[in-house]
Amino acid sequence: MADKGGLEEAVVADISTSYIDGSIGKLIYHGYAIEDLAENATFEEVLFLLFKDRLPNRAEYEALRSAIARDAAIPDEVIAMLKSLPRETSGMAALRTAVSMLSAFDSDAENLTDKEAAKAKAIRLTGQITTVCAAWMRIAKGEEPTPPRADLSVAENFVYMMSGGEPDETACAALNVYLVLLAEHGMNASTFTARVVTATGSDMHSAIVAGIGALKGPSHGGANSAAMKMFLEIGDVENVVPWFEKYIRTGERRIMGIGHRVYKSNDPRAGILRRHAEALAESSGKRKWYDIAVKLAETARADDYFVQRNLYPNVDYYSAIVLYTLDLDIDMFTPLFAMARIAGWSAHVIAQMGGRLIRPKANYVGPFDCNWTPIDDR
Numbered sequence: 278m279a280d281k282g283g284l285e286e287a288v289v290a291d292i293s294t295s296y297i298d299g300s301i302g303k304l305i306y307h308g309y310a311i312e313d314l315a316e317n318a319t320f321e322e323v324l325f326l327l328f329k330d331r332l333p334n335r336a337e338y339e340a341l342r343s344a345i346a347r348d349a350a351i352p353d354e355v356i357a358m359l360k361s362l363p364r365e366t367s368g369m370a371a372l373r374t375a376v377s378m379l380s381a382f383d384s385d386a387e388n389l390t391d392k393e394a395a396k397a398k399a400i401r402l403t404g405q406i407t408t409v410c411a412a413w414m415r416i417a418k419g420e421e422p423t424p425p426r427a428d429l430s431v432a433e434n435f436v437y438m439m440s441g442g443e444p445d446e447t448a449c450a451a452l453n454v455y456l457v458l459l460a461e462h463g464m465n466a467s468t469f470t471a472r473v474v475t476a477t478g479s480d481m482h483s484a485i486v487a488g489i490g491a492l493k494g495p496s497h498g499g500a501n502s503a504a505m506k507m508f509l510e511i512g513d514v515e516n517v518v519p520w521f522e523k524y525i526r527t528g529e530r531r532i533m534g535i536g537h538r539v540y541k542s543n544d545p546r547a548g549i550l551r552r553h554a555e556a557l558a559e560s561s562g563k564r565k566w567y568d569i570a571v572k573l574a575e576t577a578r579a580d581d582y583f584v585q586r587n588l589y590p591n592v593d594y595y596s597a598i599v600l601y602t603l604d605l606d607i608d609m610f611t612p613l614f615a616m617a618r619i620a621g622w623s624a625h626v627i628a629q630m631g632g633r634l635i636r637p638k639a640n641y642v643g644p645f646d647c648n649w650t651p652i653d654d655r
C-alpha cells in the first residue's frame with residue numbers, strides 16, 4: 278500500500294452536519310461554532326439542527342424534548358435482559374445488546390426507506406439509549422432502575438435516572454455541554470461504520486449497533502475510560518513525570534486521550550471540557566485528577582516527540598475528568614459517548630439512506646497459481 282492505510286485521505290461523502298479544520302482546531306455543526314453551541318445550546322437543539330439544518334423555535338424545541346422524553350421508556354423485556362447479564366458485562370456490551378433487542382420492539386424497525394419514519398426512530402433511540410445507560414449503571418450495582426420522566430431533557434433525565442433523586446443543576450449543565458460537544462464529528466470511525474451498514478440498505482438499529490461496536494475500541498470512544506484508568510494508575514501529581522519516563526518515553530505505551538487523526542493542533546472540544554473539568558474539580562473538592570491530567574498534558578507538550586507529531590489532548594482526555602467528577606462509573610464513560618453520538622449517527626444514517634453501496638477495493642498481496650493438495654496429502 279502506498280499510504281499508511283486507515284483511509285486517511287479518502288473522502289466518502291458530502292455532508293453538511295459538521296466541518297472540521299484540524300490544522301487550526303476548528304469545529305462547526307451546520308455553520309455554528311462549537312464554542313457557541315457549548316455555551317448556549319441544549320443537546321435537543323443540536324439534534325434538531327443536525328436533523329433539520331436549522332435551529333428550532335421554542336415550540337419546536339419543546340415538541341422535540343417531550344417526544345424524546347415520552348419515548349424514552351424501554352420495554353420490561355429489555356430491563357429483564359439487562360438484569361440477566363453477568364454484572365461484569367461492560368457497559369458498551371450491555372448497550373449494544375439492548376439496542377439490538379430494542380429493534381424487535383419497534384414496529385417501524387424494518388421500514389428501510391421512509392426518512393420521516395427514520396427521524397422518529399432516531400428520536401426514540403435517543404431517549405431509549407439514555408434510559409439503557411442509566412438503567413445499566415444501576416443494575417450493574419444491584420439497584421433497581423428508575424424509569425424516565427416525561428418533563429425532563431436528555432441530560433436531566435440521565436442525571437435523574439442515575440441518582441434516583443431530583444436532578445442536580447450543575448451536573449445537568451455539565452452533562453449537557455458534554456452531550457453537545459460529542460454529538461457529531463464528521464466521518465469518524467463509528468459514523469463511517471453506521472453509514473456503511475446503511476448503504477447496504479439495512480435498518481437504523483443495525484447501523485446504530487454497528488456504530489456502538491466501532492465506538493467501543495480504545496482508539497475511538499473507549500479512550501475516555503482508558504484515560505481515566507491511566508490517571509488513577511498515576512495516582513498523584515508527583516508520579517506524573519516518573520510515569521511518563523517509564524511508559525511513554527520508552528514507547529511502551531501511548532497516552533490515552535492524546536492524539537487525533539484529524540486535529541493536528543488543539544481539539545477545540547478538549548479546551549472547553551478542560552474549563553468545565555477545572556470548575557467541577559474546584560466545586561467538588563476533587564482537584565487531584567484534574568491536576569494529574571494537566572501535568573501529564575504539559576509534560577507531553579514539552580516533549581519533542583509529541584511536538585513533532587502534533588499530538589494534543591483530544592475530547593476524551595478532559596471528558597474523563599468531567600465524567601469522573603460527576604460520579605459516573607468509569608465503565609459508563611463510553612456508553613455516555615454513545616448517548617451523545619446517537620445524534621450524529623442517526624443524522625448520517627438518514628442522509629445515507631437510498632445512497633450507493635459503499636464498497637472499497639483491497640490490494641491483494643497473496644500468492645497466485647497454487648496447486649490443490651488433497652487433505653490427507655498435506
Ligand SMILES: CC(C)(COP(=O)(O)OP(=O)(O)OC[C@H]1O[C@@H](n2cnc3c(N)ncnc32)[C@H](O)[C@@H]1OP(=O)(O)O)[C@@H](O)C(=O)NCCC(=O)NCCS
Nearest residue numbers: 495496497500531532533534535536537538586591592593
Ligand atoms: C487517536 C489515534 C488512534 C490516532 O491515530 P492515527 O491518526 O492513526 O495516528 P498514528 O497512530 O499513525 O500516530 C502518529 C504518530 O504519533 C504517535 N502517537 C499517536 N498517538 C499517541 C499517543 N497517544 N501517545 C504516544 N504516541 C502517540 C504514534 O506512535 C505515531 O508515531 P510514529 O509516527 O513514530 O509511528 C492515536 O493518536 C491514539 O492512539 N491516541 C490514543 C487513543 C485516543 O485518545 N483515542 C481517541 C481519539 S478521539
